[in-house]
Amino acid sequence: MSRGIVVVASSRAGKPSRRAAQRESTLLEIRREGRRRLVSEGEAGVTLRPIARALGLTAPALYRYYASRDDLLLDLIADLYAELTEGMERASAGPLPQDLAARTVAVTWEFRRWARANPREFQLVFATPVGTGEDSRTERLDACGQRFGRVYQTLFAEIWQRAPFPIPADDDLDPRLRAQLATWAADNDIPLPLGALAMFLGCWVRIYGLISLEVFGHLGFALEDVTPMYDAMMAELGARLGLPWRAEFGCPEPG
Amino acid sequence: MSRGIVVVASSRAGKPSRRAAQRESTLLEIRREGRRRLVSEGEAGVTLRPIARALGLTAPALYRYYASRDDLLLDLIADLYAELTEGMERASAGPLPQDLAARTVAVTWEFRRWARANPREFQLVFATPVGTGEDSRTERLDACGQRFGRVYQTLFAEIWQRAPFPIPADDDLDPRLRAQLATWAADNDIPLPLGALAMFLGCWVRIYGLISLEVFGHLGFALEDVTPMYDAMMAELGARLGLPWRAEFGCPEPG
DNA sequence: ACACTCTGCATACACTGTTCACTCATGTCA
DNA sequence: TGACATGAGTGAACAGTGTATGCAGAGTGT
Incomplete structure (x- = not known):
């Protein structure tokens, strides 16, 4: 329909x-x-x-x-989603192109900013089970998701290509995981070793996990303000990716 | 009302x-x-x-x-939530008490099993912005959440007390984060060093992040079956926590 | 000026949660 | 046992919801 x-x-x-x-x-x-x-x-x-x-x-x-109403809603959600992606693209283009650390910080900060500013939309886009709603919904949001993912993927690829960082050797990966990563890399022409892809997913899990937990209030049992932990996580990810970290990356503003 | x-x-x-x-x-x-x-x-x-x-x-x-309908719904959600927690408590009690690795695996596996079997309820409980709905909702679900959290917290404390694992020193923690962790530990009489608490939160972020991404279909762009990556993550967490890992912890069943 | 398309409206239908006044069986107490 | 209170369930009604239909009128191209 x-x-x-x-x-x-x-x-x-x-x-x-x-x-x-x-x-x-x-x-x-x-x-x-x-x-x-x-x-x-x-x-x-x-x-x-x-x-x-x-x-x-x-x-x-x-x-x-x-x-239908669902069509309207889908349009609205897709709009918000696209705005997030555009915001992140802008953030990535803000610092000097070669300052990969600053770009990573800016992109992720924009992601977190948007998530906290639009918790309901964050839920709709990033925390709604697949298969809910019609197929058109999944389809359209998938397209938005691809564009979103590309922001992080290109940034990550740039980081690796500029200065490779330590990654697990192919032999250290679970064969099943290795096969999946190989398929992914082949289907999308990603010029990164499999260990780097595993690392990319690991970083994404942590960024998504922390921001989700914050937005959904599931860290309140321990932390009143998630920003310090966010900063610590970003610094650790930066270290793992061999990004030269700077003090100014920490976010001064509270809450 | x-x-x-x-x-x-x-x-x-x-x-x-x-x-x-x-x-x-x-x-x-x-x-x-x-x-x-x-x-x-x-x-x-x-x-x-x-x-x-x-x-x-x-x-x-x-x-x-x-x-009201909301009251009924809240009851239903709380029921599901409680069932999840009971399932995890059972899983934790399944293996020999001293086999902390097996218990960790069993508890987390039950968490993932429930999340995948009840994606909508997972969303309602773990991925709904706070402040949505009335206060009674937040209140009631918070109570369930505390019980849920206790499963992991007690297990984690046991692991640490049996055999301490490497943790960041207090001085290596961001002062703001350190202060929050100290408050948390003091308010809840948690007999763990602050570095261990930071580690606990880090583990929780990764477990929650990966399972959420899986349930919400946001890893499909790269992985068809998340189980291998899940196994890899659990093995890595186990290594960090000094848990003796065994081959049988990997989940044989696909999808 | 004609025919055609597109926009918007009024109406209607089948839903939703919720309130109200009412009935009737059940339980309690003298 | 008789009187009374309580509590369960009902039907009608209200204000909403998304949506389908048929009809008017305005905009447009010939």
Whole structure:
């Protein structure tokens, strides 16, 4: 289902017809309003009638723009997801290109910042079981996920290529794990040794694990403020990756 | 609100009156039916009318047992959570008490088993932002969380006390982190050095991170079957904790 | 000016959680 | 045993929800 909405054709020339412009505008308004509700009240707060009312419409009118509520929601989530990725890409491009340590810090900090600023969206994107919802959902978010993953993957590859760091030898890897890593590397043309890939996954597990635990409040039993532990983890990861760490990488701001 | 239901008084003597027994029975049926729907269709699938219909009642009747749908849901989630903890406690008690490596493996394996068998409940319990829902929710689940945490905490303390393993010195810890760990240890009478506590949190981050990523399908981009990586991680954690690892700890079964 | 498409609306349907007034069986007490 | 209170369950109703249908009117291309 879910693909019942056809993009309106613009008038033959390049300039969009008045109607197409109007459509684009209300489409934007719908997303803006929906997003506000998603962020402030969570997934359940995205309901059609209030959204429609906010722009002077009625609920069925929204079906001219989205085939279903789920479609709208998916669009909103994908938007947030894309924004996260763009933020991380910007963060990665912020420091000098050759300052890989600073770029790693900036990217991960942006990830954490976004997660803490948008806990509900973080849950929707990063902590929702697969197979929940329709396939279109999984499909679309997978596309976003690939772009997200590329940020870390390219950064990691750069780090390795600039200055290889100690990794486990292929023979030290579980044969089953080794086979999977080999498949992954081959399918995606990743020019890294298998041990480095294992290391990459290990780093991702720790970054994701710590930030998730923080966002979901599952470190409160021990830590009131996760930032010091986050800093310590990043420093350790930096050390393992052979990144020259600097004092300024620690985050001064509390909470 | 949410506490509008008073337990019916049993007749003066110990034996429950016929009515109290009946009540207990239908209460159980409600939970059983609700649980089935929660597991099979997720949080949104727990709706009053179908549950009531399943036991030959109407929806308002359920309000004699639960003050609201949220209350019922909370009960169901807490039940699942408690079952997880009990499963892990059983797993910890399975091997010989002095075989700490086997107990660690068994406990964590049970955690992973439960998470994969109940992804939706795993999300509800371990991956839902704090502050979502009412305070009673947070409160109740926190109580369950404490019991859950105790399984790992006691096991970890036993490991350390039996045979201390290398830990960072206090001076090597970030002062802010050190202070938080000290507070935590003091408030809960944990007889472990601060470095060991940092290590505990680090282990928890990795276990939680890997299992979450698996359950939420965020390792599929690289690994088809997470078990080998899980085994590798457990072996590494075991090595760090000085646990004598044995080949049989690896899980033979795929997927 | 025509025909056509697209937008939006009113209505309706089947749901949802929840409240209210009411009935009727059960339990308690004089 | 009779009187009374309690507690379980009901049907009706309310305010919501997503969604389907049919119809009006505006925008657009010929």
